[in-house]
Amino acid sequence: MAEPILQVNSVTKCFGGLTAVNNVSFEVQQGEIIGLLGPNGAGKTTLFNVISGFYAPTSGTIIFNGKDISGKPPYTLADRGIGRTFQVVKPFAGLTVLENIIIASFLRYPKRKEAERHAWKILENTGLADRADVSAASLTLAGRKRLEIGKALALEPTFLLLDEVVAGLNPTEADKTVELILELKKQGMTILIVEHIMRVIMNISDRLVVLNFGEKIAEGTAAEVARNPLVIEAYLGEAAA
Amino acid sequence: MKDKSIRWGLPILLILIALPAVVQDTFFLRVITEAIMWIGLALAFDVLAGYTGYLNFGHGAFFGLGAYTTAILMMQAHWPFALALPMGGVLAGVGALVAGLPTLRLKGAYFAIATWALSRAVQQLALIMDITGGPDGMRLPSFLNPQFFYYLMLAIVAVTFALLWFLLECSPFGLKLKAIREDDQGAMALGLNPTKLKMQAFILSAVPTGILGGVYAYWITFIDPASTLGDLVSDQALVMVVFGGMGTLVGPVIGALLIFAFKTLFWAYLSDFQLLYLIILGAVIALSVVFIPNGLWGTLRGLRSHKKSEEKKDESLAAKLPQNEGE
Incomplete structure (x- = not known):
């Protein structure tokens, strides 16, 4: 098998006495969509923050494109090709949608004019072009989640971390976002996605990694994971397993 | 945007250059010189307060650092003013670097308190050191040429304005600062340090x-x-910027002019009630934060763009109406 684009090697992250992520390992291959599953508080977002550089792992390493990136700051990782969205969206509320995307475009296009041109392309692709001049604060939740994806894409990443970009959207909006994700996959993007909505994650992921209480309890295709007694126990309780 | 700024900026600059020829009264020229200085101080304050979102209550310390550096170099080291002045700027910059390392990790009120405390410390140092003359201060050789100081102040503030205009409104730097003001975590994820x-x-x-x-x-x-x-x-610069409009370059200019005009009139007619001035200053900032959080300029601009979008809406409605009739 080819060298994986991302290797998570026995990563542990503790906050004081709380172990949020405990000895988790998995690999992501080029062009794959990996779904990260788990009940609330399982450590998914913490793991995201470790991979994207917001937290340094307490122990373990993260290898991206063959290089150790553990503990590197987020802005270095963005430059190396990791784009991410936030579960709690982080729009630059006082700025317009276009300005939001332009800021993200500066990473690859340092000149204002080129960044603006690139931003318009992203706005077209994410369906935000008609909202370009409104302030990001006035977007609906669906719009803000689109903006999150747009900003991450403006970085021209090779690896995309999506943290609950579908949750909270109505079915039509959700379908649109799924379409966008599948389109990205077609273009060869590698994606790690956290999502609570099973219909979505089961359908778009090539493989799933399931966390519970910070530990990896299962890994495999959707069908394999759905049959796994540990996963059923985590979601439905011991009696169901 | 650029054409507009030249259309407004050039005539104003020309009027200001011609002003000393018309204004013969030295007192009045002095007042205008100080007004220009305050415009500069408010503009510089706004770089951090408005664009980056950090209220620096130690702004005055940079002013003092520049003043003392120039004075000490001229009086003790006998440097000419032309060399001592730039050193004042350099030392203020070095001061910012040293003060920024610990304080810029803080946010919101904590940054304000830390910078305030640091500026108090600098003031205490100036009070006890010999080289600064302690509480007695320092006297500089007098150079009685109001026109010279008027033009010097004007040149420095005009260059500052032009530089800030270029860096904050035209180049990517300004948008990057605003991104940090809005959300520094989100900014980090986008490759900004x-x-x-x-x-x-x-x-x-x-x-x-x-x-x-x-x-x-x-x-x-x-x-x-x-x-x-x-x-x-620091306090006055803050009021000027908040009152005029944070995060813009026109706002501090308007704020500085209005507040300084008020101060001058107050000092001229009510100088027995100096305490009252500070009370009014406090009231102005409290009221403007509550009623015009975007400042005078921000509020004006908001009204104008609101009007424009209303007009646009009307137009698009008007464009749609006949079609509907046709259907």
Whole structure:
């Protein structure tokens, strides 16, 4: 098998006495969509923050494109090709949608004019072009989640971390976002996605990694994971397993 | 945008250049010179406060640092003013670098408190050191040429305005600072290094302030810790920026002009009630935060763009209406 684009090697992250992520390992291959599953508080977002550089792992390493990136700051990782969205969206509320995307475009296009041109392309692709001049604060939740994806894409990443970009959207909006994700996959993007909505994650992921209480309890295709007694126990309780 | 700024900026600059020819009254020229200085101080304050989202209550310390550096180099080292002045700016910049390393990690009120405390410490230092003359302050050789100081102040503030216009409104730097103001975590994920950008903004804010302090020292010919290192410089700059409109370059200019005009009139007619001035200053900032949070300029601009979008809506409605009739 080819060298994986991302290797998570026995990563542990503790906050004081709380172990949020405990000895988790998995690999992501080029062009794959990996779904990260788990009940609330399982450590998914913490793991995201470790991979994207917001937290340094307490122990373990993260290898991206063959290089150790553990503990590197987020802005270095963005430059190396990791784009991410936030579960709690982080729009630059006082700025317009276009300005939001332009800021993200500066990473690859340092000149204002080129960044603006690139931003318009992203706005077209994410369906935000008609909202370009409104302030990001006035977007609906669906719009803000689109903006999150747009900003991450403006970085021209090779690896995309999506943290609950579908949750909270109505079915039509959700379908649109799924379409966008599948389109990205077609273009060869590698994606790690956290999502609570099973219909979505089961359908778009090539493989799933399931966390519970910070530990990896299962890994495999959707069908394999759905049959796994540990996963059923985590979601439905011991009696169901 | 650029054409507009030239259309407005050039005539104003020409009027200001011609002003000393018309205004023969030295008192009045002095007042205008100080008004220009305050415009510069408010603009520099806004780099950090409005664009980056950090209220620097130590702004006055940079002013004092520039003033004392210029004064000490001229009096003790016998440097010419032309060399001592830039050093005032350099030292203020170095001061920002040193002060920024610990304080720029803080946010909101904590940054305000830390910078306030640091500026108090600098004032205490100036009070006890020999080289600064302690509480007695320093006297500089008097150079009685109001026109010279008017033009010098004007040149420095005009260059500062042009530089800030280019960096904050035209180049990517301004947008990057705003991104950090809005959400530094989100900015980090987009490849921006908040620590570096904040430091650059801090230095950009400090250097012109230090240079203005140096000019002030030579102009007024007397500086002491109370006048150049006191709270008043930071407080007044803050009120000017908040009242005029944070995060814009026009706002601080309007705010500085109005507040300074008020101060001058107050001092001229009600100088027995100096305490009242500070009370009014406090009330102005409280009221403007509550009623015009975007400042005068921000509110005006908001009204105008609101009107424009209303008109646009009407137009698009008008464009749709006949079609509907046709159907």
